[in-house]
Structures are given as structure tokens and as C-alpha cells.
Amino acid sequence: MSLVVSLPPRVVWTIAYRSRVGSRREFSSKVDRNETMHRSTDQDSGVFRRNYVFLSTVFAGAFAFEMAFDTGTDLVWNSINKGRQWRDIKHRYMTQEEDEE
DSSP: OEEEEEETTTEEEEEEEOTTTSSOEEEEEEEOHHHHHHHHHHHHHHHHSSHHHHHHHHHHHHHHHHHHHHHHHHHHHHHHTTTSSHHHHHHHHOOHHHHHO
């Protein structure tokens, strides 16, 4: 027999009576999985249902993250080193003849 009392925030205190131990009471604090997990399971069930869909999602996410991270770090690097890179000082050292070749 267990007694469940709802207490905010989404915590359920369970008092479990065990017949083997006698009248010993065991108190435990549990997060109510039904309230917190139902949104994520509904959204993720389509992704995690098939293995190939899950792997495709992981690889596509990794590729997108890599592209975004590389672009972001290149922008930061170029803004820090503006005026010191070859593309910024190339016009000082190249003559008109070398540009045409």
C-alpha cells in the first residue's frame, strides 16, 4: 500500500509500507515522470523510433554544428586579426603586372 501526496513543484512524496519489514516507513522523493517527460517523449518518439532516423539526425546535427562553429570561429579570428592577414596587405606588395598574370 502506498500513499501519494502531490506537493509543488512536481514532487511526489511516497510513503511505502513494506509488509516484510513490519511497520517501517520508507520516505522517498521522486519527480513525477508523467508530468515532466510526456512533452519530450511525444516530440522525440519520431526521432528515436528507428535507428537510421536517429543516426541521420545525429550526423546532420553534427555537420550543422561543425559548419556553424567553423564559420563563427573564422569570423572571430578575422575580426581580431584585421589588417594583419595577407588578404589585407596584399595590395602593398603586388604590382600591377603580377595581378594580371
